[in-house]
Amino acid sequence: xxxxxxxxxxxxxxxxxxxxxxxxxxxxxxxxxxxxxxxxxxxxxxxxxxxxxxxxxxxxxxxxxxxxxxxxxxxxxxxxxxxxxxxxxxxxxxxxxxxxxxxxxxxxxxxxxxxxxxxxxxxxxxxxxxxxxxxxxxxxxxxxxxxxxxxxxxxxxxxxxxxxxxxxxxxxxxxxxxxxxxxxxxxxxxxxxxxxxxxxxxxxxxxxx
Numbered sequence: 001x002x003x004x005x006x007x008x009x010x011x012x013x014x015x016x017x018x019x020x021x022x023x024x025x026x027x028x029x030x031x032x033x034x035x036x037x038x039x040x041x042x043x044x045x046x047x048x049x050x051x052x053x054x055x056x057x058x059x060x061x062x063x064x065x066x067x068x069x070x071x072x073x074x075x076x077x078x079x080x081x082x083x084x085x086x087x088x089x090x091x092x093x094x095x096x097x098x099x100x101x102x103x104x105x106x107x108x109x110x111x112x113x114x115x116x117x118x119x120x121x122x123x124x125x126x127x128x129x130x131x132x133x134x135x136x137x138x139x140x141x142x143x144x145x146x147x148x149x150x151x152x153x154x155x156x157x158x159x160x161x162x163x164x165x166x167x168x169x170x171x172x173x174x175x176x177x178x179x180x181x182x183x184x185x186x187x188x189x190x191x192x193x194x195x196x197x198x199x200x201x202x203x204x205x206x207x208x209x
Contacts, residue, residue: 005068005182007076007200008048015044015186022137022175026091027111030139032167040188045196047072047182069182073129073174074122076199077142080192081118086144087152088125089115089166090132093139106153108163115153118142129174138176138183143169146191 016037023034047069080086092112095102099112106113116128129140143166144150151165158166171189176182187193 005047005049005072007045007072007196009200010044010046010184012042012044015046015184016042018177018184019173019175019186022139023173025093025137026139027108027113029089029108029111029113029141029163029166030091032163033139033141033170033173036167036170037173037186037188043187043193043196044184045187045200046177046184070123070126072199073183074126076196077118077125078122079199080142080195083195084118084144084146084191085148085150086118086142086171087115087150088118088128089113089141089143089153090128091139091141092132093137094132094134104155106155106162107157113153113158117152118144129176133176136176138174140174141166141170142172142174142192144171145169146171146189 019037020034023030023037077088090113092105092114095105095112097107097110097112102112106115112132114128114132116125118125129138132138132140151162151169153162153166171187172192173186173188175184175186177184185196187196
C-alpha cells in the first residue's frame with residue numbers, strides 16, 4: 001500500500017501553540033495537561049506529506065491523502081501496545097453528560113471521557129478518536145504506567161484523584177490538524193519518542209498485518 005505521508009519532527013514552539021489552543025477547549029483534564037506540558041521536555045511529530053517535511057502543521061489539510069493519517073497513527077499505536085500497557089483516552093468534544101446512549105463512559109463535570117486499551121485493533125482506536133471529535137479540536141492522550149499496569153478510569157463521574165492520576169500517567173497528547181485529515185502528537189516520554197522516531201523512517205510500502 002502506497003502511503004503519501006510520514007511522521008515528521010516539528011518544533012516544540014509550533015506544536016505547543018497548536019496544542020494550547022486545542023486543550024483550552026477541552027475538559028478539566030485537558031486543562032491540567034496543558035499546565036503539565038508547560039513544564040515538560042516535549043518532542044513533537046506530525047503526519048506530513050513526504051515532500052513537504054518543512055511545512056507548517058496548518059498547511060497539511062490542503063494536500064492530505066484521506067486515510068493515510070489513520071493508517072500511520074494506527075501502526076504507531078499497535079507497535080506501542082506490544083511494549084507497554086497503555087490506554088487511549090479521548091476528551092469528547094461532542095457529547096455531554098445527560099445525552100442519550102452514553103454507556104460505559106466516564107465524566108469530568110459535564111464532559112464525556114472515552115477510552116480504550118491500546119491492545120484493541122488499530123481501526124477501533126482511530127474510530128474512538130473520530131467518535132469523540134467533530135474534527136477540530138481533538139484532545140486525546142496515551143496514558144500508562146511505565147513498567148506497570150495503566151489506570152483504567154471507571155464508568156461514571158471521575159474523582160479529582162482519578163483525574164490527577166490520568167494526568168500523571170499521560171505519556172503523549174494527540175491533536176487533529178484541521179478536520180482530522182492529519183494528526184499532531186506531543187510526546188513527553190522517552191520510550192515513546194524513541195519508538196516514534198523509528199516510524200519516521202518507515203517505507204511507503206510497509207505492509208499491513
